[in-house]
Amino acid sequence: MHRTRREFAALAALPLLPRLAAAQDAWPDKPIRLLVGFPPGGPTDFAARILQEPLQGLWGQPLVIENRPGASQVIAAEAVAKSPPDGYTLFLCTSNLTSNPAVFSRLPYDTLADFTPIIVIYSSPTVLFTGPDQPFRSVRDVVEAAKRRPGMAAATSGVATSGHFATEMFMRQAGIELTHVPYRGAPPALQDVVGGRVPITFSTLSGAIALARDGKLRPLAVAAPRRSPAFPDVPTSAEAGFPIRDTSPWYSFVGPAGLPEAIVQRITADVQALLRKPEIIARIEQAGGIVEGEGPAEFRARIPREIAINTEVARAADIHIE
Incomplete structure (x- = not known):
């Protein structure tokens, strides 16, 4: 009886299965380490910390947030x-996961093959804002002004961001x-719109919500399928x-490729349970977010779909990062 190499490998692994099942x-x-690709204090760090304490309570173990900023995560x-892939290193991942393949000439990983999508926690819509002293009261006002003044400036938090x-x-x-005016982050871009130096910006609501609530920014439209509960x-x-097309940044849990299904399902179920709690929902919405809770199958399907859309836009607009 002839056996293939794959069959021999499967037979060799049989003695390990009880130990792997016990570990799971x-x-x-x-x-558990939770890596965050941005500095402390920003929207991504907030997304990690809003679930840190509740998950520690459910899991009975510390969830240690490790900020590793740089190169768009x-x-x-x-x-x-x-x-x-043992469940002890997780990633608080943003939608840069699907925009990076569209704009970087080379990445040190394969986006589709090297990760296990777990759950999308929440999104924060991209919003068109203007300053309080600008005359715009609607999107049509902006369009009409731009047609009168071709090349009108539009600020964003940087090249290849959701705002861009x-x-x-x-x-x-x-x-x-x-005229796209990229800044080094959202705060300086928003401050120049508040101060009237740039007339408009597309910015994530989570980064601009405090200024909007204070009347220092005027939201004109939400670039998402539905309105924001905050406005x-x-x-x-x-x-x-x-x-x-929807450019809302999202925040999710991702693991290395090959993460055991039992661990994926445990994390998904625990996070989805937390996302049904009124106090968690309120904190997310207060920060300009919209609860998602999309599980592994839907999340896995989302990734190539968004990469394709982002690639199309990046090529048309010649957006790239070396």
Whole structure:
């Protein structure tokens, strides 16, 4: 009887199966690292910390947040991709996971092969804002002004960010020409819009919500499929007459490739249970987020779909990072 190499490998692994099953059943029995690809204090770090304490209570182990900023979360993503798939290294991942393949000429990992998608926690819509002293009261006001003044400036938090993608799509949908002004992060971009130095910006609501609530920024439209609970009177871009694809950044749990299904299901069920708690929902919405709770199958399908969309926009707008 002839056996293939794969069959021999499967037979050799049989003695290990009880030990692997026992290890999964015992998970977690030591602290878990949660890598974050951005500095402390920002929206991504907040997404990690909002679940840190509740998950520690459910798991009976410390959930240690480890900030590894740099290169649009590529540094943290590479570290996760190279970690053992044992459930003790997780990634608080953002939608950079699907924009990076569209704009980087080379990545130190394979986005589709090197990760286990677990759950999308929440998203934060990209919003078109203007300053309090600007005359714009609607998206159509912005479009009309841009047609009168081709090249009107539009700030974003940087090249290849959700705001940059939204700006490029908005220009094509509205038939206008804007001058993209990328900043090193959201705070300086927003401050220049507040101060009237730049008339508009596409920015994530989570980064701008405090200024908007204080009346220092005026939200004109939400670049997402539905309105934000934080500003229910602000229309979506489609409702405003200029539909663009959803560019909402999202925050998720991801693991290395090969993460055992039992651990994936445990994390998913525990996070989804927390996302049904009114106090967690309130904290997320207060920060400008929209609860998602999308599980592994839907999340896995989302990734190649978003990569394709982002690649199309990046090529049309010549967005790239060396």
